[in-house]
Amino acid sequence: MIRVDRHGEHVAEIVLDRPEAMNAVSTALAAELATATAHLAQDRTVRAVVVSSSQPKAFCVGADLKERNTFTDDDLRRQRDVTRAAYRGVLDLPVPAVAAVAGFALGGGCEIALACDLVVADPTAVLGLPEVSVGVVPGGGGTQLLTRRLGWSRAADLVFTARRVDAAEAHRLGLVDRLTEPGAARDVALEVARAIAANSPVGVRNAKRAMRLGLDVDLATGLEVEDAAWRATAFSQDRAEGVRAFAEKRTPRWPGV
CATH class of the missing domain: 3.90.226.10 (2-enoyl-CoA Hydratase; Chain A, domain 1)
Incomplete structure (x- = not known):
């Protein structure tokens, strides 16, 4: 079914x-x-x-x-x-x-x-x-x-x-x-x-998590949720590859970690 x-x-x-x-x-x-x-x-x-x-x-x-x-x-x-x-x-x-x-x-x-x-x-x-x-x-x-x-x-x-x-x-x-x-x-x-x-799998997953977790909390708490998502993504291999691909003017090859 x-x-x-x-x-x-x-x-x-x-x-x-x-x-x-x-x-x-x-x-x-x-x-x-x-x-x-x-x-x-x-x-x-x-x-x-x-x-x-x-x-x-x-x-x-x-x-x-x-x-x-x-x-x-x-x-x-x-x-x-x-x-x-x-x-x-x-x-x-x-x-x-x-x-x-x-x-x-x-x-x-x-x-x-x-x-x-x-x-x-x-x-x-x-x-x-x-x-x-x-x-x-x-x-x-x-x-x-x-x-x-x-x-x-x-x-x-x-x-x-x-x-x-x-x-x-x-x-x-x-x-x-x-x-x-x-x-x-x-x-x-x-x-x-x-x-x-086509986008960073780490970025998309963390963005969805931040949006869902922040939906029913006050703004200050939501911004903390967002900051945690940012940190989890900013120090990932996906972020490094995204910046490198941008500088080299090519499509990213996302590691997904």
Whole structure:
């Protein structure tokens, strides 16, 4: 249900591949996603990740409600640990992740996109967090990540009404970062990933870490977080190679350490 493709040495693509269910998040799919992200997080050759779908009608329609309809309360509690690991696996990738969204990205599917650092979508994209309409709340990070992306009132509008937004509105709101031509979301997401991968892997990893850790602290603390990231990068072999390559007017050959 999850496929990992490589594009060159440094870009990995996580492909949601359960087309018969429009990539609905079953327990099995969540377990595979958690495993895939855990492996990629340990792979030092990976510098950027794209998350995409194997079919254009849906990125992911959210939780597999047909499966959940058969659950006891104990089943649901057991599944919770698996799904949390899946969404956190995407969120905690140490390298930038880019979602390529076409078609429906609802509920857990929207949350997978939100767990990425950037969201690229084509005009067919439909995004939303409809959980309250079926008696639950967003549980894959949606209440927290959407609020951080959009601010309180815009996030509250989407969560409390359970409404869906098309790609154009999602782009205006800031839920989508780049809006592409029809059918181009994956290609553009891969372009973005390749652009990221061309930069210093030490610098990019430390920049992402500083931005994430500094998100919810006061400015003074955030500047200390940034200083730690700067020091970890400034005395690395990547920094030495970057300066040398600039002086020699050539493309850097990043050591990644």
